[in-house]
Amino acid sequence: MPRVVEQIQRAELWHRNTFLATATAAGTGWTYARHPTEIKRPADGRAPFVKEITCPTCGDRLRFRVHSVASTRRRQRLFRALAWTSLGLIVAGVGGVVAMWTTDSFNGVLLFLxxxxxxxxxxAGPSLGSMAADDMGITGHGASNPGAVKHPLQVTEPERPGD
Known part of the structure; x- marks a missing residue:
C-alpha cells in the first residue's frame, strides 16, 4: 500500500470478474476490472463520512467510510504503538522465563504469565504492524481486507516527477 495519505486521495475501485480463481503460470488468482477514482477526505478534525461509489462494471452502490488525513495518521500511529508494545511483551516474557530458568526460582504463575x-x-504484533502499514483511512467493502473480495478499493501512489 502507498505511504502517502492525501487530502484528495487517488484510488482504484476494483471489480472481481470471476467467482472462482483461475490458474495461471504465476499461480492462482482472480481477474479484476479497475476503475480509477478520486476521494476527497474530510477536513482535519471533522468526523469521517460515508462516500458512495457506484461500480461501473456491475452497478452496485458501495459505501466506504473515509477518514481525514490527521485521523488516518493518528490511527496508523496507534496501530504502530500497539505493535511495538507487543514486541515489548515478547521481550518481557522471554526475559522473565529466562531469568526464572537461570536462577532456579521456578514459579508456575510467573511462568504462565x-x-x-x-x-x-x-x-498481536505482526497483525497490528500490518494494520499500521495498510491503514489508509478508507474502510468498507474489503478496502482493508487481505482476501479476494468483490469490490476492493486500492489507494494508489501519486505520480512522482521523473516516473
Whole structure:
C-alpha cells in the first residue's frame, strides 16, 4: 500500500470478474476490472463520512467510510504503538522465563504469565504492524481486507516527477 495519505486521495475501485480463481503460470488468482477514482477526505478534525461509489462494471452502490488525513495518521500511529508494545511483551516474557530458568526460582504463575506474554506478543504484533502499514483511512467493502473480495478499493501512489 502507498505511504502517502492525501487530502484528495487517488484510488482504484476494483471489480472481481470471476467467482472462482483461475490458474495461471504465476499461480492462482482472480481477474479484476479497475476503475480509477478520486476521494476527497474530510477536513482535519471533522468526523469521517460515508462516500458512495457506484461500480461501473456491475452497478452496485458501495459505501466506504473515509477518514481525514490527521485521523488516518493518528490511527496508523496507534496501530504502530500497539505493535511495538507487543514486541515489548515478547521481550518481557522471554526475559522473565529466562531469568526464572537461570536462577532456579521456578514459579508456575510467573511462568504462565511469561509464556502468555510471548504468545500474545507473537500473535498481536505482526497483525497490528500490518494494520499500521495498510491503514489508509478508507474502510468498507474489503478496502482493508487481505482476501479476494468483490469490490476492493486500492489507494494508489501519486505520480512522482521523473516516473
Amino acid at each position: 511469561g509464556l502468555t506474554a510471548i504468545v500474545v506478543g507473537l500473535g
